[in-house]
Amino acid sequence: MTTDSTLAIDGPRFWSTVMRSGQIGPGKAGGLRRLALTDADKEMRDLFITWCTETGCTVTVDRVGNIFARRPGSDEHLPPVLIGSHLDTQVAGGKYDGIVGVLAGLEVLRTLDDRRVRTKRPLELVCWTNEEGARFTPPMVASGTFAGVFDPDWVLRLRDDDGKVFGDELKRIGYDGKAAVGGRPIDAYFELHIEQGPILDRETVPVGIVTGGYAVRGMHVDVHGETAHAGPTPMDRRRNALVGASMLAVAVNEIGWTYHATEGKATVARLVAWPNKAGILSEYAQLTCDVRHAEREVAERMWAEVKAAMADCARRASVEMSVAGEWQFGSERFDPGCVRLVREAAKSLGVRHRDILSQAGHDAYYISRIAPTAMIFTPCRDGISHNEAEHAELDETVPGVNVLLHAALARANR
Ligand SMILES: [Zn+2]
Incomplete structure (x- = not known):
């Protein structure tokens, strides 16, 4: 790959957009609370589309609200190279x-416009x-x-915790687009993202070349017990769903500790109970848990332990537990060709990097299931993320954006 190392992004201009975004949907502690399909999400989407339109891109929105800003290529018959991520928090x-x-x-896109660079394939920002x-x-x-994993109509019927429907909310903010969701050829996909872990920050390496992901297995567990009076009900007659769910929460956490030495993780992130009132035992609870490990076989072993703990906790709490939804992802390996373009861009720009x-x-x-894909990680302070204290520095982020620029350019012009 020949790299014109004078082709570089405008760091302050880039950062001014990040700072402007940081004003939309403020949280309580200096971060953001910009949940999908809220008014704040709409405000950010509107601004994003304004910025994209100013670059001359054509903007389309699909039926589930994904936004695509297309910059034409010299050969419009070729499938586009996609670059993107998400604006919700x-x-x-x-x-x-x-x-x-x-x-x-x-x-x-702005940098390519500045230099009047025309790519062979179209570029789409998503x-x-x-x-x-x-x-x-x-x-x-x-x-x-x-990517064809979920049905659009099923997605449009999803409900949030308040019963609001995805499709209604999408319409309310004006992002119920007309374009079909996917089903068209994509040449490649590049995503830059903060690491959300401590490795790059600790090693002061600005670019992580993501070769793949941890294997993740997760589920919602329904717990069914029986309401009863908190006072007279003898301990051996109780079927408290909240207690069964709590036992499982602790057991899952213990499994995480068992695999701590090899960076395994086990999480219970959500627990709801009903009626969740003082003086009455819960007849229903639901918890959401997952396990993660770099090695798929180990993740599977952890998962088997979670399932065994589920049976054990159900027995000890005299409740029924069942899986209400299960998922797995993350054992994908990214495309060697796209990963190589990212690595070559980092090398030719003289940017320090490591695989991650x-x-x-x-x-x-x-x-990555439908198109050759690669990811670039940039550092975030102490690896703190999903927290309003999340922090990144311009100087530590710019090298990654330049790597993104050159990798996407090489792919689009090949
Ligand atoms: Zn993210």
Whole structure:
């Protein structure tokens, strides 16, 4: 690959878009609370489309609200190279997770415009809807739909915790697009994302070349017990769903500790109970848990232990437990050709880099099922993420964006 190392992004211009985004949907502690399909999400989407339109891109929105800004290539018959990530955040999220990736893509387009670079293949900048899954589960639902994993009509019927429907909310903010979801050829997909872990920050390496992800297995567990009076009901007659779910929560956490030495993780992130009132035992609870490990076989072993713990906790709490939904992702390996382009871009730009595995889920996982895909990680302070204290520095992020620029350019012109 021949790289014109004078072709570089405008760092301050890029960062000004990140800072502007950081004002939309403020959280309580300096971060963001910009849940999918809320008014704040609409405000950010509108601004994003304004920026894309200013570069001369044609913007389309598909039926699940994914936004595509297309920059024509010299051969419009060739499938496009996609660059993107997400603009929604967690309930208490940072200003960088996902956002840096989308706005890095915007900066790539602006840089190519500045230099009047025409690529052979079209470039498309994409913002995927509801990546976080913080409002509508599952996460990465719209990129998954684009990849054919989920049915669009099923997605449009999803409900949030308040019973609001995905399709209604999409319409309310004006992003119920007309374009079909996916089903068209994609040449390649590149996603830049903050690492959300401590490795790059600790080693002061600005670029992580993501070769793949941790294997993840997760599920919702329904727990059924029986309501009863908290006072007179003897201990041996109780079927408290909340207690069964709590036992499982602790057991899952213990499994995480068992695999701590090899960086295994086990998480219970959500627990709801009904009626969840003082003085009465719960007849229903639901918890959401997952396990993660770099090696698929180990993740499978952890998962088997979670399933065994489920049976054990159900027996000890005299409740019934059943799987209400199960998923797995992350054992995908990214495309060797695209990963090589990222590595070559880093080398020829003289950017320090290392290979890394992703421990979080990303839209790139689903897209890797339908198109050659690569990811670039940039550092975030202390690896803090999904927290309003999430922080990234311009100087540590710019090298990754330049690598993105040159890798995408090489792919689009090959
Ligand atoms: Zn993200």
